[in-house]
Amino acid sequence: MRDLSNITATDRVVLRTALFLLLALGIFPSSGQAQLYFDIPVQFDYYRTDTDELNFSRRGAIFNPSICMVVAGNDSSKFEVHVGLGIFLSKFNQEVGSSTFEFNAIGPFQTTAAAYYNFSNKIQAGLGVSFGWYAVNEKGIQFNLDPEYPDRLGDGYSTLNFGNNIDARYNINETFSIGAKFTYWYLPQLEYVKIGNYGDFKGSQKDLYLTRLEFSVRVFLNSRQYNRK
């Protein structure tokens, strides 16, 4: 698991941002300037690599709700700003030879910020940015529990990612909307140094990229409906 005793400068920035968003989610909706909602997606993650030597694939669909808020100038504004906060969750497999290894990327922080345009009361589309902070661990029980000799996954997986997303939604009524979102994540998730045939270290290489497709239901919580009336 991630060693929380070694907090880096990046980790501090992430934690402060998460705290700020939590405060924003608490303050703006309660003052009537924003509306809270739950985003409840089914998430499909697709992993791709630049080399044939690596074979990664998605493991199942992921249910990963988050809490979000929407802010707009007034109730009939064409533009809205959405901010969401949740956990980062991704599941993937690695196949090597005849072996399959199962991994989970889990983290306390995933945020999305997006601007939406309302084409009508029912139809809207958005463009935004996403950010995730997490750790990759192998799924399953660790059998060697000896504290002197713990088995573990070696270094190489990224703990950060950011991407852009595009989202299209249909407002069913004042409370519910459905939609689909595609996120293109930019950062390579694996950095490795191969050992050559005769024991020489090859240069560091980066690979393993993520794209994500989500289908979600949004449940709006309080009285302010903005453009969904």
Add this chain to the structure above:
Amino acid sequence: MKTVSTYLILVLLLTSCYVDDESSFIKEPFDPRMPQYSEEGANTAGAYVDGQPWVSRKRIISSIFSSSPYTKGTMNFYGLEDSSGTFVAFEGGDLLLDQSTVSCSVGIVLGEFYLSNPDDLDQLDNKRVELDGTINYGQMILQNDFSQLVEENAGTGVLHIRNVVKTAEGEWNISGTFGFSINGENQESTVFSGRFDYEVSDEQFHEF
């Protein structure tokens, strides 16, 4: 009665063998079948033998059928006759084939270095040793039978000793990488992309 006998046999089998891992298997993310190169005394080694993963990790196996536990996956140092060199052996590893596992050991003869105790390891620090096939050479033995060195099947390649550090009195950690190919009369094999990281103490030094 039959059910009781079955349970008794099951309990006997379950308690007959106990494995104590004395190694940290640090999975290499690029290929999690292999240990990642490390410098912490993980007591593991790995390489690709003819393209298949070979892994050695130190384990102490106790069995009610044996009077004393035995250790496999160790790194041992055997002094050769007339102090003519040292045979460094990674003994009791496993070659992971698609559907089965075969016992396999890998070793390297260092004709230029006679190592009789842990403190002698210091002379290896940051050394690149050319395995020329005559003075220094690699060995790959299936079924872990190192009763003699097979000079006809001497492997040529390179051994890199990357880190040698004293951790306590008479105790050292040694890490490195290696690779060699064998083009012998009886054996044609490759042992590529090797890596090892072991704790070393006096009990690992023997006469061959």
